[in-house]
Amino acid sequence: MNDRLLEVRGLKKAFLLKSGVFGKSTGLIPAVDGVDLDVSADETLGLVGESGCGKTTLAKLVLMLEKPDAGTIVFEGKDLRKARGKDLRKIRKGMQVIFQDPFGSLNPRKRVASIIAEPMIIHTMGSKKDIARRTVDLMEMVGLSEDMLSRYPHEFSGGQRQRICIARALSVNPRLLICDEPVSALDVSIQAQVINLLVDLQEKLRLSYIFISHDLAVVGYLSHRIAVMFRGRIVELSDAHTLFASPQHPYTRCLMESVPEPSPQRTIRKNHVTGNLLETNGDDLQKGCPYSPACPWADGQCIAETPELVERNTGHFVSCHRHR
Amino acid sequence: MDTEKQDAVTHAPVSQDTGNGDLLIIEDLHTHFFTHDGIVRALDGIDLVLKSGKTLGIVGESGCGKTVLALSILRLIPNPPGRIVKGSIRFQGRDLLTLTEREIRQIRGNSISMIFQEPMTSLNPVFTIGSQLAEVVTLHQKRRAGTKAQAREVAIDMLKKVGIPSPEKRVRDYPHQLSGGMCQRVMIAMALACQPMLMIADEPTTALDVTTQAQILRLMNTLKEETGTSIIMVTHDLGIVAQTCQDVAVMYTGHVVEHAGVEAIFSCPLHPYTKGLMQSIPRMGEKVRGTRLYAIPGNVPTARNMPKGCSFNTRCPEVMEICRQETPPPFRPEPLHLVRCWRYAP
Ligand SMILES: Nc1ncnc2c1ncn2[C@@H]1O[C@H](COP(=O)(O)OP(=O)(O)OP(=O)(O)O)[C@@H](O)[C@H]1O
Ligand SMILES: Nc1ncnc2c1ncn2[C@@H]1O[C@H](COP(=O)(O)OP(=O)(O)OP(=O)(O)O)[C@@H](O)[C@H]1O
Ligand SMILES: [Mg+2]
Ligand SMILES: [Mg+2]
Numbered sequence: 001m002n003d004r005l006l007e008v009r010g011l012k013k014a015f016l017l018k019s020g021v022f023g024k025s026t027g028l029i030p031a032v033d034g035v036d037l038d039v040s041a042d043e044t045l046g047l048v049g050e051s052g053c054g055k056t057t058l059a060k061l062v063l064m065l066e067k068p069d070a071g072t073i074v075f076e077g078k079d080l081r082k083a084r085g086k087d088l089r090k091i092r093k094g095m096q097v098i099f100q101d102p103f104g105s106l107n108p109r110k111r112v113a114s115i116i117a118e119p120m121i122i123h124t125m126g127s128k129k130d131i132a133r134r135t136v137d138l139m140e141m142v143g144l145s146e147d148m149l150s151r152y153p154h155e156f157s158g159g160q161r162q163r164i165c166i167a168r169a170l171s172v173n174p175r176l177l178i179c180d181e182p183v184s185a186l187d188v189s190i191q192a193q194v195i196n197l198l199v200d201l202q203e204k205l206r207l208s209y210i211f212i213s214h215d216l217a218v219v220g221y222l223s224h225r226i227a228v229m230f231r232g233r234i235v236e237l238s239d240a241h242t243l244f245a246s247p248q249h250p251y252t253r254c255l256m257e258s259v260p261e262p263s264p265q266r267t268i269r270k271n272h273v274t275g276n277l278l279e280t281n282g283d284d285l286q287k288g289c290p291y292s293p294a295c296p297w298a299d300g301q302c303i304a305e306t307p308e309l310v311e312r313n314t315g316h317f318v319s320c321h322r323h324r
Numbered sequence: 325m326d327t328e329k330q331d332a333v334t335h336a337p338v339s340q341d342t343g344n345g346d347l348l349i350i351e352d353l354h355t356h357f358f359t360h361d362g363i364v365r366a367l368d369g370i371d372l373v374l375k376s377g378k379t380l381g382i383v384g385e386s387g388c389g390k391t392v393l394a395l396s397i398l399r400l401i402p403n404p405p406g407r408i409v410k411g412s413i414r415f416q417g418r419d420l421l422t423l424t425e426r427e428i429r430q431i432r433g434n435s436i437s438m439i440f441q442e443p444m445t446s447l448n449p450v451f452t453i454g455s456q457l458a459e460v461v462t463l464h465q466k467r468r469a470g471t472k473a474q475a476r477e478v479a480i481d482m483l484k485k486v487g488i489p490s491p492e493k494r495v496r497d498y499p500h501q502l503s504g505g506m507c508q509r510v511m512i513a514m515a516l517a518c519q520p521m522l523m524i525a526d527e528p529t530t531a532l533d534v535t536t537q538a539q540i541l542r543l544m545n546t547l548k549e550e551t552g553t554s555i556i557m558v559t560h561d562l563g564i565v566a567q568t569c570q571d572v573a574v575m576y577t578g579h580v581v582e583h584a585g586v587e588a589i590f591s592c593p594l595h596p597y598t599k600g601l602m603q604s605i606p607r608m609g610e611k612v613r614g615t616r617l618y619a620i621p622g623n624v625p626t627a628r629n630m631p632k633g634c635s636f637n638t639r640c641p642e643v644m645e646i647c648r649q650e651t652p653p654p655f656r657p658e659p660l661h662l663v664r665c666w667r668y669a670p
Contacts, residue, residue: 015501017493027493050533051505052489143623147361155359157387181504184530187385187560192604192619199616214533215561217606221617258534260541260563262605264586 005176005208006062008037011071013057031057033232035071036309039176042202044209046223046240048216048255054232055212056099059178062210063097076175093123096174098165098182105165106153112139112164113149119172138167143193162186166194170201178210183218195222216259220244225315228252231290234309238316248318250295289321297322347522347554348374348397353411355389355396358404364627366392368578370411371654374522374571377548379555381565381586383601384575385624390558391441393575394524397556398438399428415522433463437520439511439528441558446511447499453510454479454495460514482513487539505532512540519551526558541568562605566590574598577624577635580654584661594663596640634666642667 012034017027031054039045047055060066062073064080073080075091083091096119099105106115113135120131136146142163153161162182169177179198183191195218201207213219219226219240226243228236228251236249247253289307292298301321309319355367366389374380382390395401396408399420413420415436420428432438440446448456458475461482476495483491486509499507508528515523525544529537545568547553557569565572565586572589574582574597582595593599600620622639625631631638637647646666655668 017497017501027490048533051509051536052503053533056503145623145626145629147626147628151359151361155357155361155364157391160387181530187383188562188601188604189620190386191560192606192617195606196616196619214537215606216534221606255534258538260534260538260561260567262562262566262590262607264566264590 003041004038005041005043005076006037006039006210007072007074008035008062009072011035011037011058011061011073012069013054013061013066014069030232032061032068035229035232035234037227037234039208039210041175041208042206043225044202044211044223046219046226047210047212047229048214048219048226049229050231051214053229055229056180058229059097059180059210059212063095063178064092089123093172094175095178096169096172096176097178097180098162098169099180106161108153111150111152112156115153115164116168116171119168123172125172134171135167138171141170142167142197143190163190163194166197173205174207176208176210178212180212181214182211184213184215191218198222216255228255233290233319234317235291235319236317237309242313242316248312248316249291249320250297250322251291254294289319291320295322345375346373347376347416348372348556349412349414350397351412351414353393353396353413354409355392355401355406356409357406362627365578365630366406367396370575370578370580372573372580372583374554374556376554377552378570379548379557379568381569381572382556382558382575383560383562383565383572385577386560387624388575389578390575391526394438394526394556394558397524398432398436399423400432433460433518433520435521437515437518437523439508439515439523439525441526441530447507449499452496452498453483453502454497457482457495457510457514457517460517478517482517483510485516485543486510486513487536505536508532509536509540512543516543516547519547520553522554522556523547524556524558527560528557529564530559530561537564544568562590562601574601577630579635579664580662581636581664582662583654584658584663588658588661594657594661594668595636595665596642596667597636600639600641634664 011032013032015029015031017029035058047058049055057066061068076094078087078091080091116135116138117131120126120134125131135149139146139149144160144163153164156164166182183194186194198209199222202209209222211219211222223240225238226240227234228249230251236243236247236252243252247256287306288304289295289298289302292302295302305321307319307321309317312318350370350372353367353370354365357364357366370393382393384390392401397413397420401408408421420431447453454476457479461475461478479495480491483494488494488506488509502510512528523544529540532540541564544555548555557564559565569586572584572586573580574589574595576597582589582593582598589598590602593602597620603618604620606617620639625635625638631648633649634647634652637643640647644666652664652666654662654664655670656662657668
């Protein structure tokens, strides 16, 4: 495919676990452990996986907020680690992000108007007047009213703050928007508005999204393809429909079964896998399939060898020794 | 503080026996913020009942006052600009609003504990999570207070319970070294350690993946069954409400617009706003790309453009003339079903 926007190969990042502030290191956490990923123009790639599996770290690596230990990231044909000057500025403008924690990412001492305008000023996107007008448009677009522009972030609810983040990210017309839990602070009604908004914007602006969320229904609704991560690796990748219709990896199935159904008559299926999963010491695992300690189908091979991510059917990648 | 009652009518919702079975009764609670833009009536006359040993779900649009309600119960509203201007919050028979600062501090973290919505900003960045957990243990569980090493053991045990891998190593981490979901689990561990009478959980699992979420919800449920803890579950995830709550209160612009048992809320929602919420849920695997999700039209009114009458009238598909004139009082079309909507006027 030629309209490939982002290409990630062999990406790795490990963090040191330390004792105390100056203490000796007590281990390594492979937060992102060899990830390959492509995002095309117009595409939404969903990213799901357990808490702490490396989704945010992956996003930060792509955004150059963290330095990778290994691997390459190519955005619009340019290698991120080699880009300088004008190219680098273009890349930075082309990729925007909305983070998980809307409060931490808004400057508490600035009014909403200048928070939204800031990226436009940095990237000199027109006169003061143009920027002011666009700020009002953006506020409206995300469902906030103009009279809130002079307020400070703490005067908004969590969900309202998240919409401010979306407005700010969209202000510089990015090609790729990385959304890290962008709607998890929103109630279903506003969530529906924001999701519809993201879909509209994608069509209008040819935006691509990497959409990180724990809500499988939302990810399924928005994504063309979905990648399932576990302990720093992608364990399954396929188009959204196939993933829901026939999940292959045991972890993917476990995820699907854990979703609380919005109906009091149907109860959460209690699967033993969940329980085991949480007691495993993922950080200590050196070789073998990272899911093997929790997997009811694991055998000798799973404990000895790490499975590769292989294409089972066209476009459907699974990393599992069993379930062929 | 103005504690005088507006009228003699008690709206004590849902529960009919206002006596023994109720742990918490909130009546006509008003919490306002006095900002440079004017008064924000974050809570504008809240009535709520929480029964002993039950879980009450609180749902509603972002900004409708759920967090302010939780903070009001604990009297943690920042003043200025905020103030509880009216109402009562009776907990085990005592009005929390009349307690001294010392007395309320006794209650916080002992009888009532809270899991905050934004864990990253609630944990102290300069202490390890182990020392923060140990502090909770020694502060609130005096019977277990012991040596430093013992407190550390308990901290590790708590981390294990909430599913943090390698807890022996993780106790020495600082909050910034943990993922969002891990911080959230640390907060949950702290709240659980206190074994409170009432646990207020403000979006406790929003930052967690579904498998961890299922584990945490089960943990909270176990606590409820073993120690009889009542839970207020603030969430916008109607799946969680369906799976964990017995009663539900739906909030809109500082009002409880519907309050009923969980079955009733899901099988026959009455308030047009609740109906809208139910329709907006994306269902797993049912999506068809290209179709749009139902979203309630319009926006939540702000303090400045609050309409006259029912605050939902600008977005309501079932609006009537009276809705634009007068604020609906709570009606009771069923004995245990309370709704603030003129459609249900007797
Ligand atoms: N700055 C850091 N120092 C040390 N460890 C870190 C740092 N940032 C992340 N980690 C670790 O890397 C792993 C992956 O973290 P990350 O934030 O990417 O997870 P996540 O998938 O986004 O989780 P969540 O769904 O909870 O947000 C975790 O074990 C985390 O503790
Ligand atoms: N410190 C404050 N100063 C001024 N207004 C405030 C303050 N805190 C909250 N508010 C206002 O009170 C209202 C209720 O806010 P609250 O945080 O309770 O919403 P919420 O229902 O918890 O929303 P969310 O689901 O987004 O967390 C909002 O309109 C908010 O703007
Ligand atoms: Mg994250
Ligand atoms: Mg809130």
